[in-house]
Every structure is written in C-alpha cells, then in structure tokens.
Amino acid sequence: MAHNDSNGATDRFESLLTSKARTLRRAFEGNGVVRCLGAHDGLSAKLAERAGADAIWASGLEVSTAHAVPDANILTMTDYLRSASFMNDAVDVPVVADCDTGYGNVNNVIHMVRRYEAAGIAAVCIEDKQFPKVNSFVPGRQELAAIGEFVGKIRAAKKAQRTQEFMLLARVEALIAGWGHDEARRRAHAYVEAGADGILIHSKQPNPDEIVRFIEEWDAPVPLVIVPTTYPQLSLSDIQALNKVRMVIYANHGLRSSIVAMSNTFKEILAEGTTATVEPKIAPLKEVFALQGMPELKDAEKQWGHTGKDPIRAIIPAAGQPQDAGLRNAVGGGSVAKLAINGKPLLQRQLELLNNTGIQDVRVVVDQDAGDFSVDGATMVKKDGAVGSHMVGSVLAGLQSASLQAGDRLLVLYADILFDRTIVERLSDCDGDVTLVVDRAFASRSASGKTVDLIEASLPRASDGRHLASEARNQLQNIGDSVTGDAATHEFIGMALFSVTGVQALTAVAASAPAGADLTWCLKQLLDGGTEIDVLEVERGWSEVHTLADRDRVAAQLAGAPYLVAS
Ligand code: SPV
Ligand code: MG
Secondary structure, eight states: OOOOOTTOHHHHHHHHHHHHHHHHHHHHHSSSOEEEEEESSHHHHHHHHHHTOSEEEEOHHHHHHHTTSOTTTOSOHHHHHHHHHHHHHHOSSOEEEEOTTOSSSHHHHHHHHHHHHHTTOSEEEEESBOSSOOOTTSSSOOOBOOHHHHHHHHHHHHHHOOSSSOEEEEEEOTTTTTOHHHHHHHHHHHHHHHTOSEEEEOOOOSSTHHHHHHHHHOOSSSOEEEOOSSOTTSOHHHHHHHOOEEEEEEOSHHHHHHHHHHHHHHHHHHHHTSSTTTGGGSOOHHHHHHHHTHHHHHHHHHHHOOOSSOOEEEEEEOOSOOSSHHHHHHTTTSOGGGOEETTEEHHHHHHHHHHHTTOOEEEEEEOTTOTTOOOTTEEEEEOOGGGOSHHHHHHHHHHHHHOOOTTOEEEEEOTTEEEOHHHHHHHHTOOSSEEEEEESOOHHHHHTTOOOOEEEESSOOOOSSOOOOOSSOOBEEEESTTOOTTTOOEEEEEEEEEOHHHHHHHHHHHHTOOTTOOHHHHHHHHHHTTOOOEEEEEOSOEEEOOSHHHHHHHHHHHTTOOOOOOO
C-alpha cells in the first residue's frame, strides 16, 4: 500500500520501480524488436541510451571484463547487482540484467530476484548451465544443468517477484553446448511451461542458420531473444521479418570498441611524449561533465543549496561598451566583460570569484546585439530596449529574469571591477536592506584625476596611520555629484547587496529613472526617500578596469607582481 507524502514522493518511487519493467513488458506484447545494447557501468549505459538503445543489457561478460576477471562467476551477485544498479540509475530505459545461472541454487535465485527487482531492474535473465558457468564463447566446458533443476529455478523466481511487471528471461544453452535442436526446443518448452516471460536462445555459430532454424520452428506463444554476436549477418530487418524475436542483444560491442579506443590513446600518449595529438580525438571535459550530470548538480545547488545564510543571486550589468577607446578596441566593440586579462575574460574571473564564495546564480545583462559571448555557468540576459537605457535598465532586466524568491538577496556588481574574494565574504555577512562596499583608500586615486564615486558615511574616516574597522554601524549619508571632495569619506567600489525589501525599493525608484541613470542615481533616490543604506568599509583589495593601463596593472598583480601602494 503506497503512502503518499505531500510531494507524491512515494508514488513516484513506486512507479519508477515498475515503469521500466512495464515498458519492457509492453514491448514484448507488441510486434517490434527491443534493441538492447550491452554495458558494464553507468557511463557505458548512458552512452548506449544516448545512442538510442531501447534497453540496456547489463552484460556479465562486460562487467567481468571491466573488473579484469574472467566471465566465470568469479565476481559475486553483489558485484553484478552493484554494476547493474549503477547502469539502471544512469538511464531512463529498462535494464535487462544478465544473471548467469542465478548465482547458485534455487535459494540464490530467490534472493537474486528480490534484490534485482527492488533495485528497479526491469528483467533478469538466467541460463541453464551449471554453477560456476563460463562464458558461452569459451571453448571447452559448457555443462548444462538438468532440465528439472532449471525449471525449479524458474518457478522459484516467478514466485519470488513482488510486482507483476518484473520479467524473467530463461536462456537456453543447448545449442552452445552442442546438444542440438531437439534438446534446445525441449528445454525451451519446459521453461515456458514453468513461467518464463521470454526465451533467450543462444548460438555461437558463425552464420545465422542454426538460430534461424530454431526461430522458424518455434511454436510457443512466448517471445524469443537472440544475441547475434557471432552471426552479425542477421540484420535487424531480417530479425523483424522472422516475427518471433522481440529482443535483440548487441552484447559487448561498446566494451570491445572502448578497448581499442583506450589502447590507441594510451599508446599514442606514451609514443608522442605529449597528449597534444590525442586531444582533438577524445571527448572534451565538457562532455565528461555533461555525462556525469554536473549541470544538474549545479542547478540543484543554485535552487536548494543552503549555506546557512540567505542565498545571494548576482546581477552584472554589462551592456554598452567601455568609454575608453583603447579598451573598446581591445574587446572588439563589445562589453568590457569580454576583456581578456592574462588570457581569461574579466567576466570569467568575476564568475569564479563569486562561485567560490557560494554565489552560483549569476546573471549578466548584455545588449540585444551583443553576439554569443558567454561564460560557462553564467546566465546571459539580453536586454530588451524597453527596460530603459543604461545601467539601471540592465539591473531591471536582470531582476526580471532572476525572479527572486522570499529570502533571496541580490548582489549588483559592476562589470568592470575585480575584487578580493574576502570582500564578497564579508559582504554576505551583512544583513541590512542595502549595503554598499566602500573603500577608504580613495584619496590618492581621486587625486590622480580619476573619476570616482565618492560617498559620505556616518562614521568619520580614519586619519593617517593604522586603522581598526569600527564595529559600529556605518551608514551612507550622501552619494553622487553633491559629495564634495572635503566631505567624502570613501569611494563606492561598484558592489552592492540588497535584501528582498531593498530590491523592492530599488525597483520602485528605478522605474522612474531618467535615461542614462546609473546605480549611484538610484542609491541617492533611495537615501533621499528615507531608505537606510549601510556601508561596508574595505581598504583596497579591488580594482576597476577602465583603461588598458588598468588592465595591464591588474594582469601583472594577478600574475604575482608586487602590490604597489601609491603614496
Ligand atoms: C554476456 O554478455 O555476458 C552474455 C552474452 O551472456 S554472451 O557473452 O554472448 O554469452
Ligand atoms: Mg553473460
């Protein structure tokens, strides 16, 4: 009896357990042929599914080989089940598990059926050989079990299964053992009688004659399964035309192709003394991560990963072009986000810094015609002309796409700054509705003729000498053009954190922003409207990149050049 929790989780699990088996059972009732590809682990199963396999054959030969041991019951049921479970977890298509002889006698078969069924495996296949078996293609001993003994295993297996959908395939090895057609047919009929849901008839002949004869003579209403490893001349359309085979198993071709591919790659690396020549021929790491499910993992962290603090999403307004002609040239007319610093785009550097402080959801707002520049892990948002020009419009566009949830916080970060990670870490500890990061070491920079966003804070600026940050709350008193050089205490660095309430206030003032308004304008409006704005004081530890000289200085510092403190 299924108990349903508020998310329907139990029902989902129950149907997951049975739905693959049901899919397979339905396919057996139809007229088509289920194409199974052999696999041995999650990756090979996933590749088979990606190639279009209808089902996965959890091959004993493949799993044994992947462990570098003979296919002769050297591994235990637990080993095979573990491999089959990895395959099953990796794919949405049904898994048919090769369970050799059932790993012992009837009691082993009963245990096996319960364990495989509980693991969500759609079907198991047992063969009528003696335990321990050896692979059917190995010359020499291929000892068959007595018919009565195998019939007992089938009956026990059918009794042991708990769901209707789970299927048992009985595999006839009489042709493999050289006992001929009559024996094969006699056994197959006895197994159908005992309740088998399908008969796998195996042959190792180098042509299809033997198997075709068996199929043509087959007169029971139970589907056949074949494994055309040694008789590849028999194509899928030939099999379909025979109209009694409902499953074909291409049992080991992925394993064998990987042996060639891996061997060649390994040999080439050692022969060449470099991996450079193999690199273009092998899967890029991006594909490796996709196969692992890394994008899903990141999404889950974004959605549910909790650091104990309210999650922060970031918006980087990166529309427009740099004002400086040199920089404009360097980025080929696009956003400063593209600017390479020591070979890595500025945006990628920002993203890595944010990600490393636990901020995973980063939206970068670019112009509608910004082309396809993007950085892995960032969501690029194309700004619609309707959301207003300049930076405020970009922040609004980012907000529209971010759909903040209750409890989320928003970090707004200028596209043209780099910063020490500790600044973001300290900022994320702040709990005001609006907090600006401000630098007290601004005087020398404004004196050098740069335009800086000066602010006035409630606590006085430290004079010369050593300085201990105050524990008292420091609040914004003024920002924008009306801050005079004398009254200025700090410089706004272009990084601000908003609570949901802060975001609501920001959105309200941004809606009435004039063309060309920037974030500073909005902050001034908020302040004048009575919003309390905190400031987080830092001393250096960041840099804007407004000119090529800035870029070169930042590049040198990132590469380890001494940090030159201007006097
Ligand atoms: C397997 O893949 O392990 C099989 C099929 O049992 S065969 O190797 O052809 O016997
Ligand atoms: Mg096998």
